[in-house]
Amino acid sequence: MEKHVVKVINTAFVTHNVKRFTLQKPVGYTFISGQATDVSINKPGLEDELRPFTFTCLNSDDHLEFTIKIYKGHNGITEKLLDVNAGDELIVHEVFGAINFKGPGLFIAGGAGLTPFISILRQLKKDNRLAGNKLLFANHTEDDIIIKDELNEMLDGNHIDIISEPKSGKPGKRIDKDLLKQHLMETGNYYYICGPDPFVAQIKDDLVDLGVPKEQIVIEE
Numbered sequence: 001m002e003k004h005v006v007k008v009i010n011t012a013f014v015t016h017n018v019k020r021f022t023l024q025k026p027v028g029y030t031f032i033s034g035q036a037t038d039v040s041i042n043k044p045g046l047e048d049e050l051r052p053f054t055f056t057c058l059n060s061d062d063h064l065e066f067t068i069k070i071y072k073g074h075n076g077i078t079e080k081l082l083d084v085n086a087g088d089e090l091i092v093h094e095v096f097g098a099i100n101f102k103g104p105g106l107f108i109a110g111g112a113g114l115t116p117f118i119s120i121l122r123q124l125k126k127d128n129r130l131a132g133n134k135l136l137f138a139n140h141t142e143d144d145i146i147i148k149d150e151l152n153e154m155l156d157g158n159h160i161d162i163i164s165e166p167k168s169g170k171p172g173k174r175i176d177k178d179l180l181k182q183h184l185m186e187t188g189n190y191y192y193i194c195g196p197d198p199f200v201a202q203i204k205d206d207l208v209d210l211g212v213p214k215e216q217i218v219i220e221e
């Protein structure tokens with residue numbers, strides 16, 4: 001099994017429960033934006049506790065970056081990542097993942113499901129190819145929106161937040177068939193979906209009902 005011990009260079013919270021890890025990059029380690037790897041913590045007893053996380057940096061960067069939602073109170077691995085900071089070590093493994101950019105389209109993310117799209121959108125920005133792409137980003141509250149300023153800057157009016165429990169007390173919104181209908185793209189465009197499994201399954205079904213060909217729907221299988 002491919003295995004690289006990498007030092008954490010820096011960590012920072014990007015929302016109240018999402019932590020960004022910047023890591024050294026192993027020599028010759030490459031990936032395509034949208035791909036992921038299994039990560040473990042290089043501490044006694046945790047080395048073999050592998051969890052999948054998506055690269056949020058670019059392949060051309062000289063470091064690796066992960067953007068990880070921490071589930072406090074679960075006693076899982078993300079909670080243990082609270083105690084992983086600069087100078088500590090993680091272990092990264094083989095690169096895998098089916099989500100990658102196939103052409104302009106609608107990116108539909110739920111919460112931490114944004115992560116593959118962070119790398120894809122950053123790469124499109126670098127390549128000056130962001131035009132024609134749109135993001136629907138579902139979160140519980142405004143405080144859950146990851147890298148809101150960067151998304152606004154990259155996508156301008158094409159970053160649309162869908163908040164289910166707005167802090168204002170106004171009625172919340174969800175990504176349902178009616179909303180998707182309003183945001184259908186031009187024929188031939190792609191629909192990228194990432195988030196909790198029920199979210200992905202529902203949106204995929206809704207898009208198919210709306211006439212989107214299955215071949216134009218990109219999800220992690």
Ligand SMILES: Cc1cc2nc3c(=O)[nH]c(=O)nc-3n(C[C@H](O)[C@H](O)[C@H](O)COP(=O)(O)OP(=O)(O)OC[C@H]3O[C@@H](n4cnc5c(N)ncnc54)[C@H](O)[C@@H]3O)c2cc1C
Pocket residue numbers: 036051052053054055066067068069070071074075076077078079097112115116220
């Ligand atoms: C290909 C892939 C890429 C991924 N990339 C990322 C990424 O870049 N960033 C990221 O943040 N996550 C990502 N994930 C999700 C991430 O792998 C999981 O959140 C992580 O493995 C959780 O590990 P844990 O040990 O902390 O689990 P736990 O803390 O035990 O559980 C976390 C998960 O289980 C659910 N859960 C567990 N117990 C309960 C409970 N009692 N009640 C309700 N829900 C519960 C949570 O909703 C959550 O989904 C990715 C997943 C896949 C498959």
